[in-house]
Amino acid sequence: MYPKVLVPLDGSELAECALPEVKNLAKGGYIGDVILMNVVEPPSLWLAENLDIFELKRLEFNRAQEYVRDIQSRLASEGIDAKAEVLEGRASQAIVEFANENAVDLIVIATHGYTGMKKLMFGSVALRVLHDAHAPVLLIRPESCRR
Numbered sequence: 001m002y003p004k005v006l007v008p009l010d011g012s013e014l015a016e017c018a019l020p021e022v023k024n025l026a027k028g029g030y031i032g033d034v035i036l037m038n039v040v041e042p043p044s045l046w047l048a049e050n051l052d053i054f055e056l057k058r059l060e061f062n063r064a065q066e067y068v069r070d071i072q073s074r075l076a077s078e079g080i081d082a083k084a085e086v087l088e089g090r091a092s093q094a095i096v097e098f099a100n101e102n103a104v105d106l107i108v109i110a111t112h113g114y115t116g117m118k119k120l121m122f123g124s125v126a127l128r129v130l131h132d133a134h135a136p137v138l139l140i141r142p143e144s145c146r147r
Contacts, residue, residue, distance in 0.1 A: 002106035003032040008095045017110040018140045026080045034082040038064040039091040092128035099135050110140040
């Protein structure tokens with residue numbers, strides 16, 4: 001059993017491909033606490049555009065909190081209690097640090113399935129988490145959602 005499970009979500013449908021697996025694990029009694037996480041990464045363009053960074057950050061945090069609370073509510077309607085966390089920073093680093101500092105037992109994360117040039121250009125949060133996390137990482141491929 002994995003008493004504490006972290007589920008990083010970025011707001012995309014592909015990231016939410018991890019949720020059916022989390023539901024299956026919860027219903028099977030294999031996991032305990034579920035922590036839904038969204039990481040707000042402030043774009044460097046905010047600085048270049050001379051925008052009100054504090055207002056934009058507040059708006060992004062509010063959007064992220066609304067998003068994870070919606071997912072939290074959907075899971076609750078299926079009998080799965082989950083906590084919601086919104087952090088600021090570089091996604092992979094924030095996920096790994098949170099997992100390490102909070103003794104997470106399992107990270108369930110969807111991979112966008114990028115290969116080749118896309119992977120080189122966009123990087124892969126899931127792969128960086130897999131490489132850097134101390135906890136086991138369950139990678140969910142996007143094909144599992146498209147069946």
